[in-house]
Each structure stands twice: as C-alpha cells, then as structure tokens.
Amino acid sequence: MQKTIRWVTMAVIFVVALAPILPQFVWSFSHRWLFPALLPTEWSTEPWDYVLSPTSRVGEGFANSLSIAVVVSLLSILVGLPAARALALHQFRGKVVIEWLLMVPIIVPGIVATMGIHQVFIRLHLTDSFIGVCLVHLIPCIPYMVLVMSSVFANYGTELEDTARTLGAGPLAVFRFVTLPGIFSGLLVATMFTFLISWGQYITTVLIGGGTIITLPMVLFPFISGTNYSNAAAISLIFVAPAILVLILTSRQLGRESAVMGGFGKL
Amino acid sequence: MTHVVLRDLTRRFGGVTAVDRLSLEINSGELVAFLGPSGCGKTTTLRMITGLLLPTSGDVLFDNKSMITVPTEKRGAVMVFQKHLLFPTMTVGQNVGFGLRMQGVEKREMQRRVDEMLELVKLPGFANRRAHELSGGQQQRVALARALVVRPKVLLLDEPLANLDANLRLEMRELIRNIQREMSITTVFVTHDQEEAVMLADRIALMFDGLLQQYAQPQDFYQRPTSARVAHFFRNDNLLAGIRRGAQVETALGTLEVDADRTQQPDGKVLVTVRPEDVRLMPNPDEGNCVEAKVLLQVYMGTHTQVQLDLAGHTWMVHSPAHFQAQVGQTITVQLPRSNIWLLPESAS
Numbered sequence: 001m002q003k004t005i006r007w008v009t010m011a012v013i014f015v016v017a018l019a020p021i022l023p024q025f026v027w028s029f030s031h032r033w034l035f036p037a038l039l040p041t042e043w044s045t046e047p048w049d050y051v052l053s054p055t056s057r058v059g060e061g062f063a064n065s066l067s068i069a070v071v072v073s074l075l076s077i078l079v080g081l082p083a084a085r086a087l088a089l090h091q092f093r094g095k096v097v098i099e100w101l102l103m104v105p106i107i108v109p110g111i112v113a114t115m116g117i118h119q120v121f122i123r124l125h126l127t128d129s130f131i132g133v134c135l136v137h138l139i140p141c142i143p144y145m146v147l148v149m150s151s152v153f154a155n156y157g158t159e160l161e162d163t164a165r166t167l168g169a170g171p172l173a174v175f176r177f178v179t180l181p182g183i184f185s186g187l188l189v190a191t192m193f194t195f196l197i198s199w200g201q202y203i204t205t206v207l208i209g210g211g212t213i214i215t216l217p218m219v220l221f222p223f224i225s226g227t228n229y230s231n232a233a234a235i236s237l238i239f240v241a242p243a244i245l246v247l248i249l250t251s252r253q254l255g256r257e258s259a260v261m262g263g264f265g266k267l
Numbered sequence: 268m269t270h271v272v273l274r275d276l277t278r279r280f281g282g283v284t285a286v287d288r289l290s291l292e293i294n295s296g297e298l299v300a301f302l303g304p305s306g307c308g309k310t311t312t313l314r315m316i317t318g319l320l321l322p323t324s325g326d327v328l329f330d331n332k333s334m335i336t337v338p339t340e341k342r343g344a345v346m347v348f349q350k351h352l353l354f355p356t357m358t359v360g361q362n363v364g365f366g367l368r369m370q371g372v373e374k375r376e377m378q379r380r381v382d383e384m385l386e387l388v389k390l391p392g393f394a395n396r397r398a399h400e401l402s403g404g405q406q407q408r409v410a411l412a413r414a415l416v417v418r419p420k421v422l423l424l425d426e427p428l429a430n431l432d433a434n435l436r437l438e439m440r441e442l443i444r445n446i447q448r449e450m451s452i453t454t455v456f457v458t459h460d461q462e463e464a465v466m467l468a469d470r471i472a473l474m475f476d477g478l479l480q481q482y483a484q485p486q487d488f489y490q491r492p493t494s495a496r497v498a499h500f501f502r503n504d505n506l507l508a509g510i511r512r513g514a515q516v517e518t519a520l521g522t523l524e525v526d527a528d529r530t531q532q533p534d535g536k537v538l539v540t541v542r543p544e545d546v547r548l549m550p551n552p553d554e555g556n557c558v559e560a561k562v563l564l565q566v567y568m569g570t571h572t573q574v575q576l577d578l579a580g581h582t583w584m585v586h587s588p589a590h591f592q593a594q595v596g597q598t599i600t601v602q603l604p605r606s607n608i609w610l611l612p613e614s615a616s
Contacts, residue, residue, distance in 0.1 A: 157350075159348040159350060160354060160355075162317075162319050162339075162346065162348070163346060163347070163348060163410075164354075164365065164369075165317075165319065165339040165340050166317050166319070166339055166340075166342075166344060166345045166346040166423075167340075167345055167365055167366035167369060167413070167414070167417060168340050168341075168343075168366050168369040168370055168417065169340055169365075169369045170338075170340050173369060177354075177365070178354060181354075181356035182354075182355065182356065
C-alpha cells in the first residue's frame, strides 16, 4: 500500500514538476522546430554554444545571481531568525502590527515598494550596487523566513532550552546543542525559500541594480520576449538547475523526518 | 544537600500578581510539593527558583547565599518539565550525559556515570536508543536520570507524572521517592493532584491565586486546615457556623465541646468542621457532642457508604461503614467527636 502511494506521488511529482522542463530541453537543441512537427526538423548545439560563450553574459549573470542569493539567504537568517523567535515565543506591545508589516511584501506587489525604495537608495548611493540589490531582495525574502521559522519556533517551544540551561548550558551552548539541531530542518526549508525567491527576482534587480548588476533573469527575459526560443530554453534550463539541485539536496536532509519531502529524497 | 529559602518572593506579569510575597524554607534533602489549582503560581515559583524567571521582588537563597544575580546555568537547580522531555536529536546516553558534557567531565567518567544513572532508573543498556523509540514512562525516567546525574543542589519537577497512566504513575512515584531519599536531594515538585502531594511530599505548600495558604506536613491539611478553602481543597466541605467561648462552641444544633488546645481560633465567630471519615453515625452516648441530622442522600461506594446529611441547613458529607442503612429523609443522631473537631476562621467565602 505504502509502495503504491510512493509511486503515485513520484508520478505526480514527475508530471507536474519535471515534465514541463522536457520541451525546454528539446528546444535548447533545436535549430528549426515548426508547428506540425513533433520533434525539431533540424538539430543543433548552437544555443548551448552561445549560452556558454562570454558574449551571452550568462556566466556573469549566473555568478551574480548565485552570490546575491547566498548573501540574501544569510542576511535573511541573520535578521529573520531572531525576529521569528521573538514573534513566536514572546508577547509584546505592537506584535500584531509587526506581524502585519511582515505580511505586506507578500500582499503588495514588489514593484510598488521598490519604486519608493529606489528614491531612498539613490540618496544613500545604494543603487547600481551589489549590496543595494541584496538589500532590496530582502524585502520579499524576510517575510518567508520569519513566517516559516516562527511556526518552527512555536512548535519547538522553550522547555528543551530551559532544561538545557538548568543543566548548566550557557546561552551559546544552548543554541549550539539544543536550539539549532531542533530547528535545523525548518531552517533548511526557509533558507531554500529565500534562496529561490532571490534567485527569481527581476523587477527589483532591474530597478535597483540599474543595469549594472546583471543577473540570470535579466539575461533570460530579452530572449523570451524576442523570438529566439532555443536560446531562451537553454538559459531557462540553467536558470532552473539550482532550484532542482536545492530541492534534491534539502529533501535528502528532510527525508529522514518529513514524510511529504521524503519522496524527493529518493530521487 | 542544599537549604533553600524563598523570601517575600513576588512576581507580577503586567497588572497580574502571579506570586505574592511568598516566603518559605525548604530543609536540606526535603521533598516539598507545591500544590494548587492551575494558575495559582506554583510553576512561576519553580521557574524563579531556577532563575529562568526573575522575581519582581524578593529573594531566593541556596544555603544562605542569594541566587538573584546567579544565572540559571550556574545555580545547580535542575528542572524536569512535563512535556518535551528529551533532546530529540540525541541518543538516550547523550541526553543523560548532557549536563556532564557542559561541565566538561572527561569522556570515560561521563560514560560510567551515565550507565550508573540509567541503572538507577531501571533502564540499563538504553544508552544508544533514540529518544523517540522510548515510551512516555521511559522518557520520563531518562529525563530524571539526566537531571540526577549532575548531582543537582535542588531538583525541580514540574508535574512530572501528569502525562503518565495510573499504573505508571504509582511506579514513578515510588521511584522518585526512593531515589530522592537515597541521594537526599532537596526536591520541589509541582502538582495539582492533592493525593500525589500527600503520598510523596514531606511537606506541602498549598497556593491559591499566588498566595501561600498553608505550608505543613500532609496530615495537617486533613487535621488542621487553616481555612475553609484549604479544607475544601482536601475534600472536606463539612462546615457549621458557631460562636466559640473557651472549650465550648454555640451552634444552631446546641453546644459542642471542643479540645481547647487543638485549635488556634480565638473566641468569637468560627466554623466547626469534622472530616467526613471522622463523623460518627453510631454515636457513643458517653462522649457527648451528639446532634440531630437529616439524611439527604446515600451512595454505596463499595468500601464505604457516602451519606449526605443536613445539619441545621449545612450539607455535610459523611463516610459511613458500607453496611450502614438509613432511610432518606429520616432524622438520625450523629456524633461530632470532641477530638476530631477543628475550628476554622469564619471567612467570606
């Protein structure tokens, strides 16, 4: 019975998540692929040659996207973890207001906030800079970090930490031996979220980066609006690769504890 | 072996006073129960002893040294909670050894003491198990071992038996009592179950609404409650209004003789009480204190019969021998034995 469920789950995951990538794969090797044909009539590795050449700026975009996403993830942890803990475990004045403020970036389109922030960043000389882009990416990322982690903290409670303290563990030892292992899998999921949100940012990067900071979506979008599907397909495959990689890596970690993510761990 | 003193301990949360000027002394090696309904401040007090919570005012002393400025991890007051017992990412052995690891105890010594402690809680050979593989009772015992292995100055147990089923609870009670005696660790445990407190504790601190009501040996809560509310908590609702004059109390049912040295109430308005098991339904005419009562209800309980009586408008509960027979509505003579009468202050409640 369990085996059947596992196979059905795998099948659904494949159809929903992986099947849409297959045509992209075919596109990226096609030279001529017109409507009635089931497969391209002419094959070519040209798109990949282009993508991997320096003129495409895919390499630069990839490096920028990756380093921005990593920095944003780290900053999100730095800011979001204490905030999540405070919101989950403490009662204080204005808590509801802060919870609402955290929801705002999810509700309000990023471009609205970014327009306003743009003005401020110009004055602070943060536009057209790597750190400026990282900071603006924090706006959509932090809410996810805080929301996921506050439920993790609320679920974990404080009893274990309190127990550890009475047993002679100082604050650092409590964090290292009790808190961190307890929240680790949740933190992994939250970091995965923030990484992918930053990875997929377009408008915010364009506005604040001002064309100086080239990320992968910025390289990709002109091809999508243009007509060269083959090049777009090749770039989009590179674009989606980290997402799948992150998913597989983290699900392997989570597979031990979480039944839902367990399916991915076997991939 | 630590002597604990709580001095005028007070804790307020916003406008609410959770613990109000609590003062009491716990002798070395004594087992004390903090008893009271939920929300009475007993757990708050426990947390203040550990330092996890700082008092608004007042002091906590271990062996006459103030602990207020000492952080939790240096106090040596180890707490065992009722939920979230074990560190889920560690094995049983790592759990038990946690405190020793924090002290930097050498590995082989740690191993030896962990094994010794698992032996003591009757879980030998469990060191490599994972926490989630254990039953609730076993987890409880591991948590206890983890606390005891560091030889705590004070052991604090927060409702340690609340999540266990009845049989396991009895077993754990015995285990806690035996180990506590053997190691003579000053121990405080919190409970809302008066039976548990009576069975385990050397002394009980009964709290209502953040106020200490009575701090005494278990039998005193039965024989010498300080108020009608305390008596009620120990399942005695037998009350009769009267006016005390020396060794006599005037009541609506006549004059009752009392042992003057057994009561601390001054002359004046008092409440007379006799515990349900001490009221005599078959009076001994030589001893006096016989009053008329109307039978309201009889419930056969197997080992005894519970009889509800009307004493001049007050409802009394009496435990009679199981074979006792009377008609409901019948008026009978009952005896309030002189040596069992206790007087309570006349209170608003």
